[in-house]
Amino acid sequence: MNLDQTAYPEPLATDHLYGHLDMRSTRVSEMVAEGTMPIGDDIRTPGGVRAALPALLIELCTGQFAISLGMIVLSDMTLHLRDRGTDLDAVRGEVRLVRTGRSRVIGVGRLDAVGEPSRVVGYGTVSIAVLGPLDVPLSGPPEVHGRPEKPPPILDAMGMTLRDDGACELAEVHAGVWGPQNRLHGGAQQLMAEAASLAAAGNAVGTDRVVTSDLSVRFIYPAMNGPFVAMPTVVDQSDDDVLCRVDLVDTGNDYRLCSISTIRTQVLH
Numbered sequence: 001m002n003l004d005q006t007a008y009p010e011p012l013a014t015d016h017l018y019g020h021l022d023m024r025s026t027r028v029s030e031m032v033a034e035g036t037m038p039i040g041d042d043i044r045t046p047g048g049v050r051a052a053l054p055a056l057l058i059e060l061c062t063g064q065f066a067i068s069l070g071m072i073v074l075s076d077m078t079l080h081l082r083d084r085g086t087d088l089d090a091v092r093g094e095v096r097l098v099r100t101g102r103s104r105v106i107g108v109g110r111l112d113a114v115g116e117p118s119r120v121v122g123y124g125t126v127s128i129a130v131l132g133p134l135d136v137p138l139s140g141p142p143e144v145h146g147r148p149e150k151p152p153p154i155l156d157a158m159g160m161t162l163r164d165d166g167a168c169e170l171a172e173v174h175a176g177v178w179g180p181q182n183r184l185h186g187g188a189q190q191l192m193a194e195a196a197s198l199a200a201a202g203n204a205v206g207t208d209r210v211v212t213s214d215l216s217v218r219f220i221y222p223a224m225n226g227p228f229v230a231m232p233t234v235v236d237q238s239d240d241d242v243l244c245r246v247d248l249v250d251t252g253n254d255y256r257l258c259s260i261s262t263i264r265t266q267v268l269h
Contacts, residue, residue: 048084
């Protein structure tokens, strides 16, 4: 396949992932930040909620401690999803600062159901790298328009497509997936990686009733050019779960490897 000649769909979203999903966060103390996000059918699969998006809420909250330090990018993130969220309307995230310094900010986050704090949805950690002082103001996406009344499926909204082999493709960086220095946002990379792993796991076990239980992403190199492809490999499988590695590459930059994800997918019976 010649990716340069592939006809990619136009993204439907007018806002960045954060705005499209109506994610909100605030810093409540020197050590704690919190936030919320609604859960709708646009971010669910037949197996449950897409774990990459609650993880994004933890990242947004962690960013409250990092944004004033300079140019920042995601370094590593993990999420353990404990609740499939099939009947949830919204989740609340709370992040406690573990470390802050000149080069690194690390937060530990917990997700629970809004109005039901004893219902743990997920637990994760985020590491943000501080690249250096911010010498020039950041440019970025336009003003937030708000979450659509009937949001389309999140992959459609972001212009992401799944191939028959499970790989997830995105043509280029646009307002919905924009990150610092016009690079592909880390949250978009983990969304693509999870979509690819769910598709590959579903193909392997013959059902779409699968859900992510553990998601780990290491960001390696800036994803700048596009098209981008998240390519899954099934590492191991059983009747109950599938383990995938997903490599996200920037095909417009000599197939540069931008992130590596390890994702465990639970098979629902």
